[in-house]
Amino acid sequence: MIDPQDITGLILAGGRGSRMGGVDKGLQNYQGLPLALHALMRLQPQVGSVMVNANRNLGAYESFGVPVWPDADSDFPGPLAGFLAGLERCETPYLVTVPCDSPRFPLDLVARLAEALHAQQADLAMAVTREADGREQPHPVFCLMRASLMDSLVAFMAGGQRRIDRWTGQHRCANVLFEDKDPGASAFFNANTPEDLRA
Numbered sequence: 001m002i003d004p005q006d007i008t009g010l011i012l013a014g015g016r017g018s019r020m021g022g023v024d025k026g027l028q029n030y031q032g033l034p035l036a037l038h039a040l041m042r043l044q045p046q047v048g049s050v051m052v053n054a055n056r057n058l059g060a061y062e063s064f065g066v067p068v069w070p071d072a073d074s075d076f077p078g079p080l081a082g083f084l085a086g087l088e089r090c091e092t093p094y095l096v097t098v099p100c101d102s103p104r105f106p107l108d109l110v111a112r113l114a115e116a117l118h119a120q121q122a123d124l125a126m127a128v129t130r131e132a133d134g135r136e137q138p139h140p141v142f143c144l145m146r147a148s149l150m151d152s153l154v155a156f157m158a159g160g161q162r163r164i165d166r167w168t169g170q171h172r173c174a175n176v177l178f179e180d181k182d183p184g185a186s187a188f189f190n191a192n193t194p195e196d197l198r199a
Contacts, residue, residue: 002114006047006093009110010086011039012063012069012079013054013100024056025191026100035191038103040064046094046110052100065190078162079141080153087150096144102190104143106178113144116174123149123171129178129188138175139188140164146168 013026014038026036037053044050061068069089071081079097081152086095094117096110108114109127117125125174127142141164156167178187190196 002118003048003092004046004110004114007047007093007110007114007144008086008090008092008147009047009050010041010090010095010097011036011043011050011052011100012047012084013052014082014085015078019052022056024039024060026052026054027057027060028191030090030103030191035103036061037064038055039088039098039100039105040066042103042105042107043096043098043110046107047096051086051089052190053085063074079140079163079164080157083143084150084157086151087145087147090150093147094144095147097141099141099190102188104187104189106152106187109142110144112176112178113142113174117144117146120172120174121155124168125176126168126176127178127188128175136177137167138177140168142188143168 013195015025027034030038040050051069052064054061055070056069069085071085073081077170083097095112098105113125124143125143127139128136131137153167158192161167
């Protein structure tokens, strides 16, 4: 099994927040605290250490008491740039990512991803939920990966690629199904808009 101390957690808070009106989504208030701080408090007990990927308001994120790293490219290139920022600073064999805008992800998220990655001898593991129509919906930003994938990601992005599913599709991936009862899709609900946040 994978020791949680061998996993570094990364909170992805580097997006534009376009659908939130351009505000820094991770700093939006949810139940009295910034969204990203909820994610931090939920992730911290599951891993050995945590860092944040952010491209604005770095001082505000640094006040959470963990390292904060921006993307190498200041053009908000997407989650893969956040993955890369984390992998470049990761000092453990594994990195797990969660977005800043899903404050209720499962408390056993990392343990279940790690169990599947180990059992299937995979390169990465990601959360999957089942839609109402029975389709499985992957959540690639909830991803546990081997830190050794950094060179692959560097090469992928150097080729001008940004699509997260195209990169993960190049590697052996363990899909971990989180059913409604545990608690499933609602746990991965993300606040993309002010209306989502109020809901």
